[in-house]
Amino acid sequence: MRSSLLLLFCAAIAAGCIGAGEPPAGLNSEGGGWVMFQHDLSHTGRAEEAVEPPLRLLWEAPTRGQVGYSSPVVADGLVLLGSTDWHLYAFNATTGEVVWKFPTGGEVHSTPAVAGGKVYFGSYDGSLYALDLKTGKKLWRYKAKGEILTSPAVADGRVFFGTFGGSIIALNAENGKKLWERKTSGQVHSSPAVAGGVVYTSSYQEYRVYALQAETGRVVWTFDTRGFIHASPAVAEGRVYIPSKDSFLYCLDAATGGEVWRFETGAPIDSTPAVAWGRVYFGSYDGFVYAVDAESGEEVWRTEIGAQFIGSPAVAGGAVYIGALDGRLYALSAESGEVLWNHSLGSMTYSSPAVAGGRVYIPSLDGVLYAFAPE
Numbered sequence: 001m002r003s004s005l006l007l008l009f010c011a012a013i014a015a016g017c018i019g020a021g022e023p024p025a026g027l028n029s030e031g032g033g034w035v036m037f038q039h040d041l042s043h044t045g046r047a048e049e050a051v052e053p054p055l056r057l058l059w060e061a062p063t064r065g066q067v068g069y070s071s072p073v074v075a076d077g078l079v080l081l082g083s084t085d086w087h088l089y090a091f092n093a094t095t096g097e098v099v100w101k102f103p104t105g106g107e108v109h110s111t112p113a114v115a116g117g118k119v120y121f122g123s124y125d126g127s128l129y130a131l132d133l134k135t136g137k138k139l140w141r142y143k144a145k146g147e148i149l150t151s152p153a154v155a156d157g158r159v160f161f162g163t164f165g166g167s168i169i170a171l172n173a174e175n176g177k178k179l180w181e182r183k184t185s186g187q188v189h190s191s192p193a194v195a196g197g198v199v200y201t202s203s204y205q206e207y208r209v210y211a212l213q214a215e216t217g218r219v220v221w222t223f224d225t226r227g228f229i230h231a232s233p234a235v236a237e238g239r240v241y242i243p244s245k246d247s248f249l250y251c252l253d254a255a256t257g258g259e260v261w262r263f264e265t266g267a268p269i270d271s272t273p274a275v276a277w278g279r280v281y282f283g284s285y286d287g288f289v290y291a292v293d294a295e296s297g298e299e300v301w302r303t304e305i306g307a308q309f310i311g312s313p314a315v316a317g318g319a320v321y322i323g324a325l326d327g328r329l330y331a332l333s334a335e336s337g338e339v340l341w342n343h344s345l346g347s348m349t350y351s352s353p354a355v356a357g358g359r360v361y362i363p364s365l366d367g368v369l370y371a372f373a374p375e
Contacts, residue, residue, distance in 0.1 A: 033075040034354040036113035037151035038272055038312055041194040043234040045274025045281070047355035050317025053331040053341035055360060055372035059096035063089060068349040068365035069109040071151070071311070074356035076133060080119060081369055082108025088121055088129075089369075090136055093357060096371060100136035104129065111151035111191070111352075113159075115173065120159050122148025128161055128169075130176060140176035144169060151191035151232075153199070158214065160199050162188025168201055168210065170217060180217035182210070191232040191272075193240075195254065200240055202229040209233065209242055209250075211257060221257030225250060227268065231312075236275040236294065243269030243282060249290075251280075251297055261297030265290065272312035272352070274320070277334065281320050283309025289322060289332055301337035305330060312352035316360070323349040323362050329372070345370060 038045040065085030072081045078099060079091040084107040090099045106124030113120045118139060119131045124147040130139040146165025153160045158179060159171045164187045170179040186205030193200045198220055199212045207227055211220040227246030234241045239260060240252040245268035251260040267285035274281045279300055280292045285308045291300040307326035314321045319340060320332045325348045331341040346366030353362040360372045 034356040035073055035075045037071060037111040037191050041153055041155055042236060043193045043232055043272060044236060045312060045314050046276040047314060047316035051355055051358055051360055052317055052374055053319055054375050056375045058371040058373050061091050061096035061369040063367050066365045066367055067363035067369055068351050071111040071352040072354040072361045073112050073114060074354050075114040079361055080112045081363055082110055082121060102131055102136045109149050113152045113154050115154035120152045120154055122161055142171055142176045149189055153192045153194045155194040160192045162201055182212055182217045189230045193233045193235050195235040200233045200235060204228050223252055223257045230270045232272040234273045234275050241273045241275060241280050263292050263297050270310045274313045274315050276315040281313045281315060283322055291337060303332055303337040310350045314353045314355050316355040321353045321360055323351060323353060329362050
């Protein structure tokens with residue numbers, strides 16, 4: 001199996017088609033850009049284009065707070081990013097200039113989602129906001145119980161998100177009215193993925209993965225790990241991939257929740273996996289970046305960086321981009337794991353890079369958003 005995948009991978013690179021194809025239908029609500037956490041509703045982390053290293057720094061955009069918690073999204077020429085200065089920022093994707101910023105009542109760690117000309121995001125003030133994408137004008141606000149760290153997913157006219165108050169909530173995307181709420185026994189750190197009419201997320205202290213019917217919130221299945229779950233699920237080819245602080249990456253059957261395989265690293269895993277070309281890519285607290293065969297769970301490669309990873313990888317063509325706690329952005333070969341390029345940021349980052357329009361965007365805890373492009 002592994003040798004066949006390697007041959008297909010190399011053939012795709014040779015043909016120049018890695019990253020050139022369209023994502024599966026229905027994944028990306030805006031049909032382009034990088035419009036939500038890990039690109040799409042399934043959290044594949046796969047860009048629609050190849051952006052190959054080495055890269056050069058295009059611009060730096062400072063804010064008044066730390067911006068290494070929220071991850072950037074890109075839509076309609078804007079880069080959207082939350083900050084600890086209690087604002088959501090919209091930057092010009094070409095110049096880095098601030099187009100607008102919106103104040104909330106708390107820090108913004110939530111990665112925004114863009115759908116239907118609107119921006120949806122949560123705040124530590126316990127509110128889920130909907131803004132007009134072009135102007136930043138508030139359209140509606142929903143007040144929940146507990147801070148909102150998770151990044152919303154927007155599908156079929158619904159907004160899905162979790163709260164520190166122990167709830168998974170669905171709202172009407174047009175007016176913010178609550179459609180359903182599923183209580184959990186722990187905080188929800190995990191950002192929901194949506195596929196096939198099912199919402200996949202997890203509860204932190206319960207160690208539990210949830211699959212909920214998107215229309216009603218009814219529990220389809222649950223699966224218990226052996227540790228806290230901070231990362232978010234990725235869904236591909238009928239499987240759910242989710243890591244846990246128990247040091248395992250779990251692969252579950254998306255329909256039943258049955259365990260297909262598990263892969264163990266040497267430390268907790270907070271990095272949401274990216275799924276592309278038959279492989280699952282992620283970082284771990286043990287200082288390694290991993291590529292695992294999506295079908296079998298066998299290790300394809302591991303690369304030691306010597307720094308811990310919380311942020312998630314983005315796959316763009318033959319490169320895997322990931323930010324580390326040593327304050328550097330790395331590009332690794334998706335095929336071999338070789339480090340192809342790296343660049344020092346102003347500080348460590350917990351954020352995940354976004355790839356759109358031939359550029360790679362990533363923020364850092366120094367309060368700066370960085371934009372890179374191929375040399």
